[in-house]
Amino acid sequence: MYYVKVGLASCGIAAGSAAVYERFQQELTPDVTLQPTGCLGMCYCEPLVEVINSTGERYLYGNVTDKDVLRILSTHIRDGNPVTELLVDAPSTSDDDRVYFAKQSRFALQNCGVINPEDIESYFLVRGYEGLKKALLNMSSEQVIREVEQAGLRGRGGAGFPTHLKWTLTRKAAGEQKYIVCNADEGDPGAFMDRSILESDPHSVLEGMLLAGYAIGASKGYIYIRAEYPLAIKRLRTAINQARQHELLGAAVLGSNFAFDIEIREGAGAFVCGEETALLMSIEGKRGMPRFRPPYPAEKGLFGCPTSINNVETLANVPRIIDLGCEAFNRYGTEKSKGTKVFALAGKIKRGGLVEIPMGTTVNELVFSIGGGISTGKAFKAIQTGGPSGGCIPAQLGDTPVDYESLNKIGAIMGSGGLLVMDEDTCMVNLAQYFLTFAREESCGKCSFCRSGTEQMLRILNRITSGMGQLSDLDLLADLGEKIKIGSMCGLGQTVPNPVLTTLKYFRHEYVAHIQDKVCPAKQCKALIDYQVLAADCRSCGICKKSCPVGAIIGEKKQVYTIDSSKCIRCGLCVNSCKFHAIEVFSLPKEVAVCMEVQS
Amino acid sequence: MQSLSAEEIVIIKEIVAKHVGSPGSAIPILQEIQKELGYVSTAFLRQVAELTETPASDLYSIVTFYSQFRLEPLGKNYIQVCHGTACHLAGAERITDSLEHETKTKCGCTSENGEFTLEKVACVGCCSLAPVVNVNGETHGRLTPEKTAKVIENLRNKGNEGNGDVLR
Numbered sequence: 001m002y003y004v005k006v007g008l009a010s011c012g013i014a015a016g017s018a019a020v021y022e023r024f025q026q027e028l029t030p031d032v033t034l035q036p037t038g039c040l041g042m043c044y045c046e047p048l049v050e051v052i053n054s055t056g057e058r059y060l061y062g063n064v065t066d067k068d069v070l071r072i073l074s075t076h077i078r079d080g081n082p083v084t085e086l087l088v089d090a091p092s093t094s095d096d097d098r099v100y101f102a103k104q105s106r107f108a109l110q111n112c113g114v115i116n117p118e119d120i121e122s123y124f125l126v127r128g129y130e131g132l133k134k135a136l137l138n139m140s141s142e143q144v145i146r147e148v149e150q151a152g153l154r155g156r157g158g159a160g161f162p163t164h165l166k167w168t169l170t171r172k173a174a175g176e177q178k179y180i181v182c183n184a185d186e187g188d189p190g191a192f193m194d195r196s197i198l199e200s201d202p203h204s205v206l207e208g209m210l211l212a213g214y215a216i217g218a219s220k221g222y223i224y225i226r227a228e229y230p231l232a233i234k235r236l237r238t239a240i241n242q243a244r245q246h247e248l249l250g251a252a253v254l255g256s257n258f259a260f261d262i263e264i265r266e267g268a269g270a271f272v273c274g275e276e277t278a279l280l281m282s283i284e285g286k287r288g289m290p291r292f293r294p295p296y297p298a299e300k301g302l303f304g305c306p307t308s309i310n311n312v313e314t315l316a317n318v319p320r321i322i323d324l325g326c327e328a329f330n331r332y333g334t335e336k337s338k339g340t341k342v343f344a345l346a347g348k349i350k351r352g353g354l355v356e357i358p359m360g361t362t363v364n365e366l367v368f369s370i371g372g373g374i375s376t377g378k379a380f381k382a383i384q385t386g387g388p389s390g391g392c393i394p395a396q397l398g399d400t401p402v403d404y405e406s407l408n409k410i411g412a413i414m415g416s417g418g419l420l421v422m423d424e425d426t427c428m429v430n431l432a433q434y435f436l437t438f439a440r441e442e443s444c445g446k447c448s449f450c451r452s453g454t455e456q457m458l459r460i461l462n463r464i465t466s467g468m469g470q471l472s473d474l475d476l477l478a479d480l481g482e483k484i485k486i487g488s489m490c491g492l493g494q495t496v497p498n499p500v501l502t503t504l505k506y507f508r509h510e511y512v513a514h515i516q517d518k519v520c521p522a523k524q525c526k527a528l529i530d531y532q533v534l535a536a537d538c539r540s541c542g543i544c545k546k547s548c549p550v551g552a553i554i555g556e557k558k559q560v561y562t563i564d565s566s567k568c569i570r571c572g573l574c575v576n577s578c579k580f581h582a583i584e585v586f587s588l589p590k591e592v593a594v595c596m597e598v599q600s
Numbered sequence: 601m602q603s604l605s606a607e608e609i610v611i612i613k614e615i616v617a618k619h620v621g622s623p624g625s626a627i628p629i630l631q632e633i634q635k636e637l638g639y640v641s642t643a644f645l646r647q648v649a650e651l652t653e654t655p656a657s658d659l660y661s662i663v664t665f666y667s668q669f670r671l672e673p674l675g676k677n678y679i680q681v682c683h684g685t686a687c688h689l690a691g692a693e694r695i696t697d698s699l700e701h702e703t704k705t706k707c708g709c710t711s712e713n714g715e716f717t718l719e720k721v722a723c724v725g726c727c728s729l730a731p732v733v734n735v736n737g738e739t740h741g742r743l744t745p746e747k748t749a750k751v752i753e754n755l756r757n758k759g760n761e762g763n764g765d766v767l768r
């Protein structure tokens with residue numbers, strides 16, 4: 001008897017796992033049970049197929065194509081010999097892929113990639129809804145809150161506010177009607193932890209909301225989820241329907257006198273709606289403009305009623321804390337930062353994907369042991385956490401433990417879990433410019449400092465990256481950044497200068513190089529780079545000339561080609577097209593600014 | 601001003617009727633209209649305003665605030681270029697250049713012949729496949745400018761069924 005699981009979350013599907021699943025379906029023999037599952041986190045080798053034999057041994061195959069399916073079926077399942085070259089994890093592998101799991105502690109993600117996210121029975125098999133049962137039968141709502149307090153759970157949406165305090169405030173606030181809102185807006189443009197949890201283990205979030213509802217005395221919950229996550233929305237709908245059929249949602253949850261139901265609201269594409277007061281405005285059907293706090297949502301939230309807003313990952317932790325007790329959670333972590341945190345590793349990293357680490361793991365362990373190091377083979381330069389609200393951590397601070405306090409101390413933040421890895425080819429000024437462009441577009445416009453300040457900062461950055469900056473610009477940037485932080489009402493304005501401020505702090509020399517030498521050390525900023533054909537390597541094939549969209553490449557077959565710098569738009573298409581690596585990018589100190597059109 | 605077809609009116613009425621009595625339903629109503637009809641024109645807004653007895657200006661303020669809503673119909677092929685962090689580092693800019701070049705459309709616009717709509721989005725959640733482009737709801741990963749050109753060429757050759765049910 002064999003179990004075959006195929007990862008069918010968005011990342012797997014994008015890599016082609018749907019075709020693999022279909023192929024297995026066609027070839028199925030009676031001794032094989034096929035099960036769709038969610039995301040194991042190993043995005044770097046999707047599609048993933050797991051084969052489990054009758055003794056429970058697990059064999060994980062990566063980069064499987066539909067053509068490999070027959071081989072797995074005949075060689076492994078029929079003849080009992082695993083297909084070694086496709087294996088990424090198995091009882092016998094000594095490969096360093098094993099470190100990937102060994103260094104992680106899966107708590108919030110424990111069911112992801114294990115259960116079938118579209119089948120409630122599959123969730124029951126892993127003690128699903130046992131936490132809820134325990135609470136409804138044996139615990140008062142105060143006891144639920146106390147368990148969460150003893151676990152030391154802090155909000156995973158970014159700010160790290162103690163969850164039990166938020167619940168206590170909401171519970172104590174005056175009012176008949178109370179709400180629980182799950183924040184699934186996941187706005188950081190490089191993060192996908194919450195999506196993965198919702199796609200792979202939706203019931204855990206529903207159970208977390210039920211427990212939160214029970215704790216604060218709410219009868220209704222909303223899930224505010226970004227519309228860009230259609231698969232997560234679909235699986236949540238399925239899960240809600242199944243929960244209703246099993247009387248886990250409704251007028252009498254599990255026959256008790258606790259009533260609770262959940263409604264899904266789709267976001268409509270506004271980063272600021274991840275901010276809690278803006279999110280509430282949006283659910284109320286208005287423009288998502290943050291409002292002043294106090295009153296905090298715990299007192300006056302959705303439709304004026306006491307409301308607790310919690311992040312997806314925060315809620316997914318709750319059922320296990322209640323079911324297994326607070327020690328199951330707080331045995332991980334540091335003195336003040338308990339438990340685990342999920343990160344979405346992306347950028348120049350070998351093993352990009354979702355990982356869950358105990359708090360206190362160092363940046364280096366995360367990047368090198370778990371992430372496998374830099375994908376390009378170049379030097380590790382920095383990481384950035386917290387997306388547009390966060391900051392960078394340079395390689396020399398790689399020993400920093402990942403916990404709330406240590407990260408704050410060096411000017412970075414935990415953030416919601418986006419973690420971008422950069423190598424020496426990443427221009428830090430360009431990165432700051434990227435995040436600020438995002439921030440300027442997403443500012444709601446209410447506070448002048450946030451609205452106009454980000455615009456001015458961006459203009460200065462554009463000036464610097466186009467070689468027109470002055471050294472005094474750096475002080476101006478720092479000054480504006482600080483003023484935007486104090487002059488803005490909500491968390492957006494208060495944090496979006498961070499990417500600029502932290503890169504200024506740790507990579508000031510790069511800014512100076514752009515300004516004084518007109519050089520982009522990472523060779524990224526278009527106005528400061530040039531292309532040239534290396535005569536020694538050019539085989540005069542003429543491919544580059546064909547690839548150039550503006551006719552900037554001059555020459556004939558059998559001659560060395562040259563690039564007309566005044567026509568060149570620095571698109572880089574020629575570099576890609578040349579099979580002989582004969583086109584080089586360079587950035588040298590010279591007065592480029594005068595001979596090049598300034599980029600707007 | 602554009603006048604509504606009988607069919608459009610029926611669709612809008614049905615959608616509004618579903619939400620009667622549910623507080624804060626303006627956004628879901630507009631989202632469903634966009635899902636059904638492909639966009640929300642000012643004429644649609646007026647119809648909703650009348651049915652729900654909300655000022656049309658309120659609805660307009662919603663449509664202009666949230667980037668999901670569009671006041672114009674989509675082109676036949678709907679192309680979303682990811683400009684999330686990972687894709688940015690992996691060269692989303694060049695993919696965008698190449699798409700603009702191949703489709704002769706500016707990002708954020710629909711081509712004159714209505715064949716292509718190009719749009720920037722932030723992280724479609726497949727960062728490890730960066731740079732990523734969504735074409736009519738289907739994700740294409742690990743793109744290079746050449747691969748991008750092929751994707752467009754294939755769309756042209758297919759004579760294509762268009763964006764079907766990914767209209768949103």
Ligand SMILES: Cc1cc2nc3c(=O)[nH]c(=O)nc-3n(C[C@H](O)[C@H](O)[C@H](O)COP(=O)(O)O)c2cc1C
Pocket residue numbers: 154155156157158159160161163183184185186187188271272273274275276277309310311312314315416490491492
């Ligand atoms: C601009 C901005 C964007 C935010 N985006 C998110 C988000 O996408 N997801 C999230 O859970 N919290 C986000 N937050 C934090 C929320 O305001 C809130 O603190 C959080 O959802 C509370 O849940 P927690 O206590 O479980 O972390 C954002 C905050 C700001 C200021």
Ligand code: FES
Pocket residue numbers: 189190191682683684685686687688722723724725726727728730731732
């Ligand atoms: S950044 Fe493009 S998919 Fe995440």
